[in-house]
Amino acid sequence: MSETTPNLDALLDRLAAGELDAFEPDEIEALERHLNEHSGAAERMINVKPPAAGELAFDEPMPDESAWGAVWDGIDAGVKSARRSTIRRSRWSNLFRVSGALAACALAMVAWKITRPDASAGWSMELAGNVEIEDLEVFGDETGFVSYADDDSGAAFVWVMEDAEGA
Amino acid sequence: MNRSSVESPENRLLESAARGDGEARRTLFERYREAAYRVALRVTGRNEDALDVVQDAFIKAFDSLGGFQREAAFKTWLLRIVTNRSLDLLRSRKVRLAVSLDRDEEGDGPRIQPAGDSAAPGAGLERGELAERLRNAIDALPPDQRAVFAMYADGEATYGEIAEALGVPIGTVMSRLYHARRKLHEMLKDLAPPDVTGVRK
Numbered sequence: 001m002s003e004t005t006p007n008l009d010a011l012l013d014r015l016a017a018g019e020l021d022a023f024e025p026d027e028i029e030a031l032e033r034h035l036n037e038h039s040g041a042a043e044r045m046i047n048v049k050p051p052a053a054g055e056l057a058f059d060e061p062m063p064d065e066s067a068w069g070a071v072w073d074g075i076d077a078g079v080k081s082a083r084r085s086t087i088r089r090s091r092w093s094n095l096f097r098v099s100g101a102l103a104a105c106a107l108a109m110v111a112w113k114i115t116r117p118d119a120s121a122g123w124s125m126e127l128a129g130n131v132e133i134e135d136l137e138v139f140g141d142e143t144g145f146v147s148y149a150d151d152d153s154g155a156a157f158v159w160v161m162e163d164a165e166g167a
Numbered sequence: 168m169n170r171s172s173v174e175s176p177e178n179r180l181l182e183s184a185a186r187g188d189g190e191a192r193r194t195l196f197e198r199y200r201e202a203a204y205r206v207a208l209r210v211t212g213r214n215e216d217a218l219d220v221v222q223d224a225f226i227k228a229f230d231s232l233g234g235f236q237r238e239a240a241f242k243t244w245l246l247r248i249v250t251n252r253s254l255d256l257l258r259s260r261k262v263r264l265a266v267s268l269d270r271d272e273e274g275d276g277p278r279i280q281p282a283g284d285s286a287a288p289g290a291g292l293e294r295g296e297l298a299e300r301l302r303n304a305i306d307a308l309p310p311d312q313r314a315v316f317a318m319y320a321d322g323e324a325t326y327g328e329i330a331e332a333l334g335v336p337i338g339t340v341m342s343r344l345y346h347a348r349r350k351l352h353e354m355l356k357d358l359a360p361p362d363v364t365g366v367r368k
Contacts (some may be wrong), residue, residue: 021352028345035338042337046327050344053320054353055358058298060208062201063218071222072196076189078226101261 008034012044018051181241185232192229199242200225202321203249209317212306220256224248239331247332250314252324257310297358304354312347315340 011031016023023031035042063071138144183191203224207217228235228245235244292294305313318329329344 007207015341020341023345028342032338032342036336037338045337045341046330047325048327049322049325050319050329050341052322056301056316056348056355057320057322058301060298062204063214067218068200071200071218072193074222075192075196075225075229078222079229082226082230085322110228147196156362 006030008041012041015045016048020051177241178237181232181237182234184229185235195241196225199245202242203245205321206246206249206317207253209305209320209353210250210310210313211256212302216256217253220249220252224252227252233359243328243332246318250317250333253317254310254314300355300358301351304351307354308347308350310344312350315343316351319344 004026009022011023011027012034015031035045136144174232180191180194183197195210195228200221203221205218206241207224208214211217211220224245283350305316308316314333315329320331324332326337326340330340331339335343
């Protein structure tokens with residue numbers, strides 16, 4: 001154990017010189033704290049390579065080409081499967097969005113019917129009746145939905161939604 | 168993707184791979200598969216597990232390539248995925264081992280043995296046996312030290328690159344590497360001349 005406060009600059013110099021193994025555990029503790037708490041000290045060490053592994057390194061034989069080929073086949077299949085799964089998630093997401101939009105539409109209808117003002121109060125809003133949609137045109141990656149209210153008023157809501165798949 | 172980054176050949180390759188170009192992906196795979204395998208093998212200690220980790224890591228990397236910020240090199244980013252996957256595998260293996268021990272079964276548990284039990288000490292060991300001793304010693308390191316050692320052992324990475332790949336501060340990398348090297352030297356001291364280790368007693 002060192003009995004005095006370590007000279008951190010000197011320790012950093014030694015670390016940069018590759019003397020990692022020569023430190024005492026308490027010096028390493030002080031260095032770790034210093035490096036983690038002072039960005040300037042850490043920046044000094046960013047491009048420093050640790051001492052060579054030397055006798056601690058060993059060359060492991062690499063897999064042969066057939067093993068790599070099997071790994072690649074697995075990657076190729078896995079990427080395609082991940083893509084399909086993303087598309088499925090996207091479809092479900094689209095369905096939830098449409099369901100949410102329809103629920104919001106129904107809620108708006110109910111709220112409007114309950115709270116619609118008396119015509120005698122002046123301005124009022126009416127649903128357009130007897131409207132027939134002959135043609136609905138959307139552009140690019142958008143999808144059109146026509147939703148009819150569930151009474152005989154003939155009211156229709158038109159939703160234009162961006163295609164979630166971007167297809 | 169960070170479109171403002173310099174259009175190096177590697178960046179163009181990454182752009183193509185992100186768009187789903189199979190050839191570009193294959194090129195990236197062939198370029199980095201060995202580095203990924205070495206790291207995975209040093210962490211997991213098993214060839215089959217290392218290949219599984221490499222496969223999973225490339226799938227994850229290609230699937231996430233669109234969101235890859237090129238502040239880090241692709242290799243560093245890939246090796247981070249490899250290390251995380253390897254550590255996940257170690258954790259699940261530990262759970263399996265615990266279940267196996269509870270049931271008092273033998274079988275496909277991890278091949279972790281005390282280094283001193285696996286081979287006779289001395290200079291007469293064959294190259295393969297030396298590698299086996301070293302691999303067993305690495306297996307005996309705690310996972311966080313093993314991950315640092317796995318990134319370091321090729322001798323190519325700087326403290327900064329290891330820190331970035333593992334997502335830990337530089338001081339922590341330095342400390343874990345220090346303790347990993349000390350333990351390995353201690354476990355393998357019968358294989359090296361006393362003056363080679365450099366460990367101060």
